[in-house]
Amino acid sequence: MAISGFQQKLQSVAGKISSNKYLKAVSDGLMSALPALIIGAFSTLLSGMQFEAYQNFITNTGLKELLELPAQYTTDMVAVYAVFFIAFRLAGAFDKDGAPAGLIALMSFFVLTPTAVMEDTSVLPFQFLGAQGLFVAIIVGLISARLYVFIVNKGITIKMPDGVPPTVAKTFTGLVPGILIVVLFTIVSFLFRMTAFESMHQFVYSFIQTPMQNLGGGFWSLIAMTLVIHILWLLGIHGMLVILPIYLSIWMPLGVENLDAMAAGQELPNIVNTAFAQLFMLLGGSGATLGLAIIMTFMAKSKRYRMLGKIALPGSIFGINEPLIFGLPIVLNPYLAIPFVLAPLTAVIIPYFLMASGMITKLAGAHLPLGTPAFFNAILQGGFVILIVQILMIVVTALVYYPFFRVIDKQALAEEKAAEQ
Amino acid sequence: MKNILLVCAAGMSTSMLVNKMEKAAESKNEEIKIAATSGGDIKTHIEDADVLLLGPQVSYLKDDYTKQYGGANGIPVEVINSLDYGTMNGEKVLDWALDLIN
Secondary structure (H helix, E strand, O other), X not given: OHHHHHHHHHHHHHHHHHOOHHHHHHHHHHHHOHHHHHHHHHHHHHHHOOOHHHHHHHHHOOHHHHHHHHHHHXXXXXXXXXXXXXXXXXXXXXXXXXXXXXXXXXXXXXXXXXXXXXXXXXXXXXXXXXXXXXXHHHHHHHXXXXXXXXXXXXXXXXXXXXXXXXXXXXXXXXXXXXXXXXXXXXXXXXXXXXXXXXXXXXXXXXXXXXXXXXXXXXXXXXHHHHHHHHHHHHOOOOHHXXXXXXXXXXXXXXXXXXXXXXHOOOOOOOOOOHHHHHHHHOOOOOOOOXXXXXXXXXXXXXXXXXXXXXXXXXXXXXXXXHHHHHHOOOOOOHHHHHHHHHHHHHHHHHHHHHHHOOOOOOOOOOOOOOOOOOOHHHHHXXXXXXXXXXXXXXXXXXXXXXXXXXXXXXXXXXXHHHHHO | OEEEEEEEOOXXXXXXXXXXXXXXXXXXXXXXXXXXXXXXXXXXXXHHOOEEEEXXXXXXXXXXXXXXXXXXXXXXXXXXXXXXXXXOOHHHHHHHHHHHHO
């Protein structure tokens, strides 16, 4: 059959993308840095919550400063964590020790980062250690780790004589690659200093990161991302997993920018970020299926679907909906294909315009862990107004699914009746 | 003792199935250990595993894993039937996994 041939081809392409060592190192590395980001997010959310009485209380007691402290060393330094872990993961993917690769990447990153002089003391500004430095972190993490693997494979390391304990010998394997790579990045750093950009950070930020984020944070890329994820899922491929490297490397910094703005008391710049996707596009999991799980549990006439609804509903609240995707199933199901794409599209378009027109505030942008329950995540990202919008989206998506679900529910009911007789 | 390892994207939906499989395993006469993991962590779990099962959403990883862990000296690598996965039919998946080991 034509569809299965196409599906197979797509499966192998998806497999190649999601098992590509470099893309995987980026998403695994960013994921490893997540605990730091989440702690930072809670710190910003706690210090930035806009209730006047609460703000007065924490400002007067001096608690605010304390609450802000973790964010400064997590959210505002995300690039530092990322560069280490991306290199760590990439070296690991080539079966090399990750620790020296991570260390070398971190040194290289700092070598490229401009310092400033304030009142005779040399300081390292936070400017490029946070969201603005994330792209350099990705590039440096990948290049330095790949060079490390290359140099170790060539055998250019200090060989210890037999009898030297392996742990001691291990320390020295990183030394030669470290010197070579750090020297290389020192030269790179020097060359950028000669240009008008003054640093690689400024260059990458103006020429790569900003254009990509403008492109990736806009309305049409939101639509495109939603379409790609869900069409892949319809063919039985974990769409989210396939585009995770793009999703994380473009939408995560946009969220971090919002958090930074919130901490500084400025207007939030970005509508689209990973928080937006989690709250609306993935409301109940891919396909925004929380509404569907609710109508199945409470309105299905067939035993089969009511049972499945009950199995799926608790997980759906936490964004896990594989029981629906494979149990209904949604994969390769012509009846549910349309609402499975249409529901998440509606669920992102409506809040997008509400935010673009200024009717509701943009999200705080914290990248919350997978499995953060619906409702709770809405309150964290934007308070009660966002919670109401999220509940509204559950109703809207349920309405999108309902007519299509009724068709298969009727069929299942007829089958069940026939089986009883 | 038998070790069954399940892999999906984040190890979350699979862990739901693991719970059901563990319940089903209690009625068996042998000790069975079942673990769920994400693709990224597979290396830390694979050594003890007697069979490797993939969630249907990551079926495209099968060829890769078969090359690495399957083959003549390796362990069976298979994709879980998607309907059994969706309905979280722990008993059926467990029996099938035990068949694969034997």
